Amino acid sequence: MKSARVLVRAERLAKRFGTFAALTDVSFEAREGEILGVLGPNGAGKTTTMRILSTLLRPTAGRAEVAGADVATSPQDARRALGVLPEAAGLYGRLTAREALRYAGRLHGLAGEDLERRIEGLSALLDLGAFIDRRCEPFSRGMKQRVALARALLRNPIVLLLDEPTAGLDVVAARTVRRALAGLRDAGKCILLSTHLMAEVERLCDRVVILGDGRVRGIGTLAELRGEGGELEEIFVRLAGAGSVV
16 A cells, blocks of 8 residues: 655754744654644744744744755745645735635735636635625634635645634634545545644644653654543643643
């Protein structure tokens, strides 16, 4: 059986901001057809790691690749493979959701019928139909989150970096997003998922990397991390060396 391609690789990443070390030693891989959970307490280095992978930050030391492209020396090549859902949706309030997606699509070179078909397909996938032609300004956080996720998927990227994609969603909407992510994984996408919801980890993640104090404290499947058993939350807290997992 052919092994899955490694699409994200971090090798001994370190990042300093002045005298503060946000990352000290972070290494892991993520493959096509896989959802890798990125977990850890506040200050563990999750956001810094995701920003390096998304080419927003350059590492102080170490290296990272996305779809074979070095994120520091070939950022444009890495970006072509990426879809990113940041912590803040960043939508223009005066635009409707459809207009926001059209605008993003055109920035990426999409246009015409191809773009319209893509928007309609994502609207169906993420259940945007009830508000896709309404202005974004009064949207709830959950509505904005779904539009931002659709925007991240517009170019059909092979690698997705998602920061709490179900934050602010009600039960029905969160289920829609989880179903969509599972389908994208099954279609061969490589997804890095930052979340603090243990139930979401259990439902979606094939493997998990746990960060603590800028280092990898644990990595593996849920079964491997559990070992002889125990609640996931307790295992994560113990491995991360902190009192809360977020």
